[in-house]
Amino acid sequence: MRGLTTGLARYLPILDWARNYNGTTLTSDVVAALIVTIMLIPQSIAYAMLAGLPPEVGLYASIAPIIAYAVFGTSKVLAVGPVAVISLMTLTAAGKIAPAGSAEFIAAALILAFLSGAILIAMGVLRLGFLANLLSHPVVSGFITASGIIIATSQLKSILGIEAHGDALPELVQTLAQNIADTNLPTLIIGVLSTAFLFWVRKGLKPLLVGFGLAPRPADLIAKAGPIAAVAVSTLAVIFLDLEAKGVKVVGTIPQSLPPLTMPLFDLALWQSLAVPALLLSVIGFVESVSVAQTLAAKKRQRIVPDQELIGLGAANIAASFSGGYPVTGGFARSVVNFDAGAETPAAGVFTAIGILIAALFLTPLLYSLPIATLAATIIVAVLSLVDFKTPRTIFAYSKSDFAAMMATILVTLTMGVEPGVIAGVSLSLALFLWRASRPHAAIVGRVPGTEHFRNVLRHTVITDPHILTIRIDESLTYLNARWLEEFISEQVALHPSLKHLILMCSAVNAIDASALESVEAINHRLKDGAIKLHLSEVKGPVMDALKRSHFLHELTGKVWLSQNEAFEGLLGETVPTEENPLR
Incomplete structure (x- = not known):
């Protein structure tokens, strides 16, 4: 009976406050x-x-x-x-x-x-x-x-x-x-x-x-x-x-x-x-x-x-x-x-x-x-x-x-x-709302010296590599911004001719809908044609569960990394040291 009263109180709040009326x-x-x-x-x-x-x-x-x-x-x-x-x-x-x-x-x-x-x-x-x-x-x-x-x-x-x-x-x-x-x-x-x-x-x-x-x-x-x-x-x-x-x-x-x-x-x-x-x-x-x-x-x-x-x-x-x-x-x-x-x-x-x-x-x-x-x-x-x-x-x-x-x-x-x-x-x-959702904030990030933190290259002094580009997406990926993401990545690839690895840092991505998944798949194929590997880092559990239900992970040219620092360190080891980039 008490459970029934509690259930009814959800729709009849009077049953809640009237009980203790004095x-x-x-x-x-x-x-x-x-x-x-x-x-x-x-x-x-x-x-x-x-x-x-x-x-x-x-x-x-x-x-x-x-x-x-x-x-x-x-x-x-x-x-x-x-x-x-x-x-x-x-x-x-x-x-x-x-x-x-x-x-x-x-x-x-x-x-x-x-x-x-x-x-x-x-x-x-x-x-x-x-x-x-x-x-x-x-x-x-x-x-x-x-x-x-x-x-x-x-x-x-x-x-x-x-x-x-x-x-x-x-x-x-x-x-x-x-x-x-x-x-x-x-x-x-x-x-x-x-x-x-x-x-x-x-x-x-x-x-x-x-x-x-x-x-x-x-x-x-x-x-x-x-x-x-x-x-x-x-x-x-x-x-x-x-x-x-x-x-x-x-x-x-x-x-x-x-x-x-x-x-x-x-x-x-x-x-x-x-x-x-x-x-x-x-x-x-x-x-x-x-x-x-x-x-x-x-x-x-x-x-x-x-x-x-x-x-x-x-x-x-x-x-x-x-x-x-x-x-x-x-x-x-x-x-x-x-x-x-x-x-x-x-x-x-x-x-x-x-x-x-x-x-x-x-x-x-x-x-x-x-x-x-x-x-x-x-x-x-x-x-x-x-x-x-x-x-x-x-x-x-x-x-x-x-x-x-x-x-x-x-x-x-x-x-x-x-x-x-x-x-x-x-x-x-x-x-x-739609305008803002269709143009999510994204940043090119690099590692802050002496830390494992990655921040916007335009706001901080950070470590980067000409062969590795990390893009941090700060919103969920949906049909509203899927095309924008494709265009943004194409623009960044054109600006980085030495690029070999592109990492999408997904720490702020709470969902990827079907339209956005198609766009990410298209990005993966285009990068592959340009001899560039696509990687993901810091993918949240629910997003990873959704990706596992698709064929995307089998076709992904790169890897899914647990952390951005792990991805950066791992990919640095795959690049060839140059005089311009002695960090490797």
């Missing part, structure tokens, strides 16, 4: 949930409106998905729910189906959540979590930076109280400029003051509270709950100053209800049109979520299982699709708050969901007069923390190719929109 853990989780709930209520509403959905949808997306993740996810502190980038991607994808806020638009958002969940679960079952590694960090960073700029720009319309639209920066800026004369002054005042206050809260409130004698941790948690003060003050201002009558747009009526039981509309044509956006949502959501989860897990020396995370996030999105929500993932800001507040287990997420549920049932009337400008300020402050202008400079100094990929992703996202940006990012990541 009163102390309960207290920590409840306190963390209370703090996250306070933060999440206005944030969920803001992100739903960013996605073009009714405000209550944000609350619904913060209930069932959190519970589903608590059952299937492996992170102890990851807080799942609506996030800015996924909200923008939802708006872009569903906006191609129907106008934002319409019944068809909401139906498309539900389908996106369901398809994204199904894709994530399928990837988890097939153990495809490694695919996220194909998105390089510079490309992901570039996409998130560009998305943050677009999101912040899109919210300026709510700060100004004017109309603006567009999926990319040029159109947004153009429509903002065209309508800026219609700016509503009370809305602008609320928006600017809320934004300034929230920026100050992030940086200035904690030092102020610590200066008054409050301990750093509670001071930090109070600072993170700052948006609640902005919500409360701006809402009271609207009520007592009758600002709605002066043109200030408010959230309005939010239904007091449990999350509805919804069913994603089955329309094959609609599903096909949303399949690619759902895939992009899945990949970006997973990369963002697992990055946050691994960062926080490392601080507590805990372990995240990427394949199970796929299942956990997939279950969360499936739950969203059946409970009136929209696509969700793990959020950085709320997860950090959850961690700092002392959450010990995913049960903190369950308690957060209960808190949001209570808010959806009883507190929504209090949000009727909440200015949309305040929600816009909340979004602007949140997403600008994602905009990173330091990383491009660092990457430029380190790798020009990575910098080019990052800047291309930023430019495509800013000028063409989120989906083209994601596609460009994925394409650039793959292209960069």
Whole structure:
């Protein structure tokens, strides 16, 4: 029975952490949930409106998905729910189906959540979590930076109280400029003051509270709950100053209800049109979520299982699709708050969901007069923390190719929109990976005097021989670089007319696939025609096992040497001493 429970815990992590749950853990989780709930209520509403959905949808997306993740996810502190980038991607994808806020638009958002969940679960079952590694960090960073700029720009319309639209920066800026004369002054005042206050809260409130004698941790948690003060003050201002009558747009009526039981509309044509956006949502959501989860897990020396995370996030999105929500993932800001507040287990997420549920049932009337400008300020402050202008400079100094990929992703996202940006990012990541894999690093090496070590002739003073050439290959040999290896060796042979022995030093070669084996066989035959013997040195066990299953070793003109030094010493003895090379 214990073995069965352990096996199930692999797919149901709740069976693992719930086994040792106690009163102390309960207290920590409840306190963390209370703090996250306070933060999440206005944030969920803001992100739903960013996605073009009714405000209550944000609350619904913060209930069932959190519970589903608590059952299937492996992170102890990851807080799942609506996030800015996924909200923008939802708006872009569903906006191609129907106008934002319409019944068809909401139906498309539900389908996106369901398809994204199904894709994530399928990837988890097939153990495809490694695919996220194909998105390089510079490309992901570039996409998130560009998305943050677009999101912040899109919210300026709510700060100004004017109309603006567009999926990319040029159109947004153009429509903002065209309508800026219609700016509503009370809305602008609320928006600017809320934004300034929230920026100050992030940086200035904690030092102020610590200066008054409050301990750093509670001071930090109070600072993170700052948006609640902005919500409360701006809402009271609207009520007592009758600002709605002066043109200030408010959230309005939010239904007091449990999350509805919804069913994603089955329309094959609609599903096909949303399949690619759902895939992009899945990949970006997973990369963002697992990055946050691994960062926080490392601080507590805990372990995240990427394949199970796929299942956990997939279950969360499936739950969203059946409970009136929209696509969700793990959020950085709320997860950090959850961690700092002392959450010990995913049960903190369950308690957060209960808190949001209570808010959806009883507190929504209090949000009727909440200015949309305040929600816009909340979004602007949140997403600008994602905009990173330091990383491009660092990457430029380190790798020009990575910098080019990052800047291309930023430019495509800013000028063409989120989906083209994601596609460009994925394409650039793959292209960069393939380009690098097709051009492995290789070095001509010689022996360091007085040692048995062999190093690059261009970097060290080493002993070489005109009749012996050693090429160290620093990557596995595959179909991607097989032709490159042939050309590289042909070039080196032409540069060394006295060559009699060529050694491939394979200390860094972990595999040789069928295509590469054919190339090595061709190299062996060509060298034989030129009276040059091909040797291998330091071949790893698994690679040697594979070679033994072929005819290559029987046709090899030279030998397979255990060590490079042994090969060099052995072949030196076969060459004829000359005045130019007295070492022999």
